[in-house]
Amino acid sequence: MYRGTCAHYLAGGEPGRLVAKALCAARLAFRLICLFIFCLSHGGIVASALAAGPADLRAASSPAGPTFRLDEFRGNGPLALADQRGKIVLLHFFATYCEPCRPEMASLNRFLKQNAGKPFAVFAVDVGEIDLRVRAFFEKEPVDFPIVLDRDRKVSKAWGIYALPTTIVLDEKLQPRLIVEGDLDWSHPEVLQKLEALLPARTPPAPRTGG
Amino acid sequence: MDRRDFLKGTAAASIAAALPSSAWASGYNPAPGKWSTFDVVTRVEIAKPGKNMQAWVPLPSINNPDWFRVVKNAWTTNGRWAKRTEPKYRADMVHVAWTDNLAKPYVEVTSRVAMADRKIDLKKPRAGAGLNANERKLYLTGTDLIPVTGIVKETSDKITKGAKTDLEKVQLIYNWVVENSARNAKTRGCGIGDIAAMLKSGDLTGKCADLNALFVGLSRAAGVPARDVYGLRVAPSKFGYKSLGAGSANVTKAQHCRAEAYIANVGWVPVDPADVRKVVLEEPPGNLALNDQKVVDARNALLGSWEGNWLAYNFAHDVQLPGANHPRLGFFMYPQAQVASLLLDCLDPDSMKYTITSTPVTAA
Numbered sequence: 001m002y003r004g005t006c007a008h009y010l011a012g013g014e015p016g017r018l019v020a021k022a023l024c025a026a027r028l029a030f031r032l033i034c035l036f037i038f039c040l041s042h043g044g045i046v047a048s049a050l051a052a053g054p055a056d057l058r059a060a061s062s063p064a065g066p067t068f069r070l071d072e073f074r075g076n077g078p079l080a081l082a083d084q085r086g087k088i089v090l091l092h093f094f095a096t097y098c099e100p101c102r103p104e105m106a107s108l109n110r111f112l113k114q115n116a117g118k119p120f121a122v123f124a125v126d127v128g129e130i131d132l133r134v135r136a137f138f139e140k141e142p143v144d145f146p147i148v149l150d151r152d153r154k155v156s157k158a159w160g161i162y163a164l165p166t167t168i169v170l171d172e173k174l175q176p177r178l179i180v181e182g183d184l185d186w187s188h189p190e191v192l193q194k195l196e197a198l199l200p201a202r203t204p205p206a207p208r209t210g211g
Numbered sequence: 212m213d214r215r216d217f218l219k220g221t222a223a224a225s226i227a228a229a230l231p232s233s234a235w236a237s238g239y240n241p242a243p244g245k246w247s248t249f250d251v252v253t254r255v256e257i258a259k260p261g262k263n264m265q266a267w268v269p270l271p272s273i274n275n276p277d278w279f280r281v282v283k284n285a286w287t288t289n290g291r292w293a294k295r296t297e298p299k300y301r302a303d304m305v306h307v308a309w310t311d312n313l314a315k316p317y318v319e320v321t322s323r324v325a326m327a328d329r330k331i332d333l334k335k336p337r338a339g340a341g342l343n344a345n346e347r348k349l350y351l352t353g354t355d356l357i358p359v360t361g362i363v364k365e366t367s368d369k370i371t372k373g374a375k376t377d378l379e380k381v382q383l384i385y386n387w388v389v390e391n392s393a394r395n396a397k398t399r400g401c402g403i404g405d406i407a408a409m410l411k412s413g414d415l416t417g418k419c420a421d422l423n424a425l426f427v428g429l430s431r432a433a434g435v436p437a438r439d440v441y442g443l444r445v446a447p448s449k450f451g452y453k454s455l456g457a458g459s460a461n462v463t464k465a466q467h468c469r470a471e472a473y474i475a476n477v478g479w480v481p482v483d484p485a486d487v488r489k490v491v492l493e494e495p496p497g498n499l500a501l502n503d504q505k506v507v508d509a510r511n512a513l514l515g516s517w518e519g520n521w522l523a524y525n526f527a528h529d530v531q532l533p534g535a536n537h538p539r540l541g542f543f544m545y546p547q548a549q550v551a552s553l554l555l556d557c558l559d560p561d562s563m564k565y566t567i568t569s570t571p572v573t574a575a
Contacts, residue, residue: 097399128403130537130554152538153355153405162411181412 052182054190060176065159238508302525340478
């Protein structure tokens with residue numbers, strides 16, 4: 001669960017970042033201890049509360065829901081999913097009351113930064129919350145991708161969403177290719193490998209001639 | 212475990228648990244008798260005034276000679292007000308609108324209500340226990356968040372398989388919810404009540420608006436009229452159950468919904484599986500087993516009775532607030548307010564700034 005994020009820094013990273021590595025190792029140890037305590041206290045329930053792993057990012061079996069246009073959370077008018085066509089889109093359904101949704105927001109933001117220059121996009125849909133609650137949440141923890149409001153849950157229902165968070169990975173034609181229910185470390189190498197496999201094949205640059 | 216196997220297994224277990232208990236336990240035993248009267252004062256203030264300010268405050272809208280009576284509602288405000296009634300469920304509210312940017316907008320509603328313990332003999336026919344066709348249809352139909360088809364119907368069918376009467380169905384569903392759900396302390400407010408999502412995800416945790424909505428939806432899907440009753444705890448439990456009463460006179464966060472199921476010839480039966488799970492989680496030392504005597508007592512009582520320490524607002528679902536274009540509320544238990552056409556967060560009394568207090572009224 002947490003090894004993915006930290007393994008990235010511990011195994012690779014830039015030379016000389018000892019402080020970051022030490023912090024990361026400490027964070028990993030702390031989380032593992034918390035996880036252990038949580039497992040002891042919650043018995044069988046813990047399975048559904050844990051984060052998803054790379055293997056949980058599986059092939060999507062349902063067709064795409066209807067395309068939609070929803071209000072941006074700060075009141076900046078509606079945004080359309082269709083405008084993301086041509087990119088690999090992580091269509092992310094979440095709510096601010098959903099505990100695992102919080103760290104995943106940071107994970108999604110990190111994923112986009114680490115893959116800047118590649119045609120990846122995150123399109124996040126808040127499910128069934130009032131505007132001000134969502135604004136308050138992102139004032140404290142801002143992200144770099146669009147957030148829209150599914151105030152009456154119609155879009156999430158139409159896309160067959162029944163657990164939060166859920167992310168559907170759409171190809172450049174906005175067709176569902178992968179889905180994961182639960183929060184995922186989007187920087188995990190295995191996750192990245194699955195996502196990069198969806199990128200459209202690039203035409204090699206034509207050889208230079210003349211001159 | 213596969214969710215479907217899980218359901219099969221628990222359905223069988225629930226049938227066994229549905230056998231009638233031989234005797235009422237003594238620890239938690241609401242019984243009709245003395246009435247208590249309370250003044251419940253809800254004050255809503257707009258902390259940061261702006262344009263288009265409105266508020267909607269629920270009024271207790273239920274009167275039943277056996278257990279709850281609205282003595283009077285009164286309010287003061289520096290805005291323009293109207294008493295409005297939600298048309299489908301007859302839920303009353305005070306609707307206030309203020310002049311743009313008015314300093315210190317407020318509305319204060321005082322409800323004097325009287326209440327008594329309620330207990331129904333599930334086997335004894337009662338005179339006047341009827342349900343007209345419109346009511347029957349209303350309380351059998353799905354709502355935005357409580358569908359009665361799909362996975363709700365499938366689950367209900369499994370739970371009630373073999374049941375011959377509506378009472379047997381209700382007992383099976385009550386026991387299934389008690390045994391398969393859990394109260395989740397981290398759930399905001401009283402929960403959302405999206406029961407199809409709960410069943411599909413297999414996450415049957417939440418609070419009263421989740422767990423009792425589950426009971427209501429499963430009952431309706433089984434053909435038994437049922438309804439949520441949205442309200443507020445106004446006094447401690449006289450039975451010593453700290454988890455089942457108000458902790459102080461400040462009841463701002465004491466919202467609680469209960470449920471009812473309709474049994475022919477018996478009438479509306481009080482039900483509250485969510486409170487059984489609250490006892491499990493919260494009664495000291497916490498995380499009690501289902502066979503703990505405190506849990507057993509509450510479980511035996513909360514199908515057929517409940518304590519009169521709770522104000523009943525309404526039965527309303529899918530409430531469209533008048534004078535605004537917000538999406539329909541799943542239920543109307545909290546005061547609502549808006550500034551600049553945006554709803555404030557009713558689950559955050561500090562940001563929305565409202566208080567609710569409860570004071571017992573002693574006879575003069």
